Amino acid sequence: MNRVIRRVKGFFQLGERDAFTRIDELASLGEESLHLLVKILTNSPNGLSDVETCTNRISLLEKQGDKIVQSLEEMFGKGSISALLMREFERLADSVDGVLDRAHALSRQIRRVTKKPLREAKEFDAIIRKDQVRLIEIALVQLQGLRKLFNTAGSDMKQSVELAKQIELLEEQGDDIKDNMLDEIYGSWEVLDYASFHNYIETTIEADDILDRCEDASDLVIVIMKGLGA
Amino acid sequence: MAGLLGAVVSGNNISACCGTIIGSGMVSRRSGIVIAIVGYLLGLSIEGPKLFRVRQAFLPTETSTEIFSILLATLLIFIGGELTRVPLSLSKALTGTILGVSFAIGTLQQTDYLVLILIFWVSAPIVATALGMFFVRLDDRYSTRNLWVKLSLLKAGLVVMAFLSAYVTGSNALGLIAGVPSDQPQIATVVVGIGSVLGAFVLGRGALRRLTEGIYSLRYPNAFYSQLLGAGTVELANQLGIPLSTTETVSSGIIGSGLASKMRVMNSRNVFLIIASWIISPALGFLLGYGLTLVIG
Numbered sequence: 001m002n003r004v005i006r007r008v009k010g011f012f013q014l015g016e017r018d019a020f021t022r023i024d025e026l027a028s029l030g031e032e033s034l035h036l037l038v039k040i041l042t043n044s045p046n047g048l049s050d051v052e053t054c055t056n057r058i059s060l061l062e063k064q065g066d067k068i069v070q071s072l073e074e075m076f077g078k079g080s081i082s083a084l085l086m087r088e089f090e091r092l093a094d095s096v097d098g099v100l101d102r103a104h105a106l107s108r109q110i111r112r113v114t115k116k117p118l119r120e121a122k123e124f125d126a127i128i129r130k131d132q133v134r135l136i137e138i139a140l141v142q143l144q145g146l147r148k149l150f151n152t153a154g155s156d157m158k159q160s161v162e163l164a165k166q167i168e169l170l171e172e173q174g175d176d177i178k179d180n181m182l183d184e185i186y187g188s189w190e191v192l193d194y195a196s197f198h199n200y201i202e203t204t205i206e207a208d209d210i211l212d213r214c215e216d217a218s219d220l221v222i223v224i225m226k227g228l229g230a
Numbered sequence: 231m232a233g234l235l236g237a238v239v240s241g242n243n244i245s246a247c248c249g250t251i252i253g254s255g256m257v258s259r260r261s262g263i264v265i266a267i268v269g270y271l272l273g274l275s276i277e278g279p280k281l282f283r284v285r286q287a288f289l290p291t292e293t294s295t296e297i298f299s300i301l302l303a304t305l306l307i308f309i310g311g312e313l314t315r316v317p318l319s320l321s322k323a324l325t326g327t328i329l330g331v332s333f334a335i336g337t338l339q340q341t342d343y344l345v346l347i348l349i350f351w352v353s354a355p356i357v358a359t360a361l362g363m364f365f366v367r368l369d370d371r372y373s374t375r376n377l378w379v380k381l382s383l384l385k386a387g388l389v390v391m392a393f394l395s396a397y398v399t400g401s402n403a404l405g406l407i408a409g410v411p412s413d414q415p416q417i418a419t420v421v422v423g424i425g426s427v428l429g430a431f432v433l434g435r436g437a438l439r440r441l442t443e444g445i446y447s448l449r450y451p452n453a454f455y456s457q458l459l460g461a462g463t464v465e466l467a468n469q470l471g472i473p474l475s476t477t478e479t480v481s482s483g484i485i486g487s488g489l490a491s492k493m494r495v496m497n498s499r500n501v502f503l504i505i506a507s508w509i510i511s512p513a514l515g516f517l518l519g520y521g522l523t524l525v526i527g
Contacts, residue, residue: 014385017378084449154378228377229369229451 015080016228017154019072019089020221024150026068026096027143027217029061033103034140034210040110041133051114055107065100069093085227088220095217099143102210109203118196124188128200131181135207138174142167142214149218153225160225167218174211178204231301232407232418236425238308239320239403240270241433246460246477247395250388250453257389263430265389269396270404270426274419278405283471284325284347285409287340288332295526296331297411303327303518307511319475319511321403322351326515328410333516334523350472355482355508358459362486365455370490373451384450391457398464399476400426406473456483478508 036054043050072093076086118125149163185192185200192200247269248262257265289296304324311318325347332338374380404426408419460480467474 014378014381016381082450155376157375157377225377227449228381229449 015075016082016085016089016224019075019081019093020150020153022068022072022075023093023096024147026065026093026100027147027150029065029068030096030099030103031140031143031147033058033061033100033107034136034143037103037107038133038136038140040107041129041136048111048114051107051111055111058104058107062100062104065097069097082228085224088224088227092217092220092224095213095220096146098213099139099210102206102213106203106206109199109206113199118193118199124191124196124200127184128181128204131177131184132203132207135174135177135181135204135211138170138177139207139210139214142170142211142218145170146214146218146221149221153221157225161222164218164222168215171211171215174208178208231298231305232411233421233425235301235305235308235320235324235407236404236422237429237433238305239399239407240266240426240429242308242320242429243396243399243403243476244430244433246480247399248392250457251392256385262392265393266396267427267430269393270400270430271423273397273400273402274404274408274423274426277401277468278408278419279415280468280471281402281405281473282409282415283343284406284473285328285412287343288328289335289337289412291337292331292412296335296523299522299526300324300327300331300410300519301407303330303515303522307514307518310514311507311511318507318514319478321406321473321475322478322508322511323515324406324410325473326512327519328515329512330516330519330521331523334520346470347472350467350470350474351508351512354463354467354474354479358463358479358482359486359489361459362452362456362483362488363490364486365459366451366487366490369451369455381450384454387454388450388457391454391461394461394465395457395476395480398461398468401468402464402474402476405468452484452487455487456480459483459486475508475511 036058040051040054073090075081076089081089145163145167149160149167152163153160181204182201185197185204189197244263244266247266248257251257251265252259252262285292304320304327307318307323307327308320329338329344338344404422408422409415411418457480460476460483463479464474464476
């Protein structure tokens with residue numbers, strides 16, 4: 001009897017909705033990672049053990065994210081969602097997973113620098129870190145918006161489009177901050193050694209990438225909803 | 231021969247009937263095939279005899295050689311279609327063959343009925359295309375704002391549509407085949423029924439492998455409305471005893487619903503192929519039926 005009820009229930013169950021729920025879980029892991037990243041960047045000067053603890057937690061979250069992505073791929077492979085939107089769903093999962101990957105890479109780089117501080121960049125470091133925090137905080141707001149988008153997408157398309165627009169605006173805001181940071185870094189080339197210069201360029205681009213990923217994800221949610229008939 | 235034709239029709243139509251529900255993971259492949267078989271058999275036994283009218287009208291008295299010519303010609307057309315990968319309509323080819331044989335032996339008289347069939351063949355795709363556009367536009371405008379509720383209902387509705395598509399295929403296409411051997415319609419119905427069961431299991435698997443190329447890659451509303459139109463139009467044709475291809479009406483519904491969704495790029499080669507097959511199938515059936523009757527008869 002239970003089996004029959006489960007079967008009948010299955011007729012009404014939507015793979016697309018389940019996929020959104022799973023990707024939302026992925027985004028929640030990303031949110032936690034970004035919170036930890038902000039913690040690492042703001043509690044300056046950090047003790048190595050604090051940074052180690054946060055980085056280890058981010059690594060764990062990244063691994064959990066990989067497991068969710070794997071289960072999503074299995075779900076797509078079984079044909080639970082419309083073939084027409086399969087690619088978009090894969091890209092969506094990849095974009096949100098990208099947030100976790102970048103947060104992971106950033107935390108490891110910060111740990112590396114904390115282990116062996118860069119001698120000539122201490123003053124400059126404080127300024128750049130402040131801007132990096134601003135970037136990550138914008139990404140956090142974007143990610144919270146994205147999670148809200150996952151929940152409203154099926155019921156209110158108008159609000160969803162509005163949310164996607166807000167996420168896009170935040171990305172543009174982040175772009176301006178990134179440009180200013182890069183100008184600052186290039187303008188200070190004389191006071192920076194190669195390792196510092198490279199470190200700042202890489203981490204700035206990496207942080208901005210998180211914002212791009214969030215924007216890509218929100219655009220994909222809208223594309224999927226339209227594809228589903230919204 | 232009738233059993234063999236029943237098998238190929240059943241196997242060939244599995245993906246059109248149950249492709250969506252199997253492909254979207256709603257039911258297993260086996261359950262999908264079982265739904266199709268139940269639909270085929272119910273359609274064949276309940277409304278199949280209505281299609282006996284085609285043979286009765288154009289070949290009131292037929293010989294074993296003529297029956298053999300009709301079935302062989304239709305089978306050859308089907309094999310030719312499979313080899314050349316042209317989606318030929320079996321019910322149209324079979325009707326064309328009956329007409330060809332009837333013309334060859336000089337019994338082609340029921341012109342009113344023939345005109346009605348031709349009107350249906352020409353108008354059904356046009357009406358299905360127009361209704362496909364209409365339904366999808368109506369759906370876009372008036373359906374519930376909660377997309378998940380709407381999609382859940384459409385998805386569950388697709389199971390019903392799969393069964394109805396199989397039912398109308400059973401009554402229209404399989405009924406048409408079972409009506410060819412005039413002196414033993416009951417035995418022919420049983421043989422065609424057995425053939426359809428075997429065909430669904432043996433040939434249906436191959437057809438299901440091509441799922442992603444077919445109806446499954448549609449939006450849920452488009453898939454639902456095109457199947458609804460396909461089944462509805464063929465059921466209307468059943469009531470008048472007119473042979474009509476399920477795949478043809480479903481394809482028209484797909485084109486219509488695609489146009490309503492502002493589909494700007496259409497695979498013109500595929501559309502041309504579908505339209506060509508609508509004309510080629512009966513013409514080829516007529517010529518082959520006529521030729522075989524002259525040669526064998």
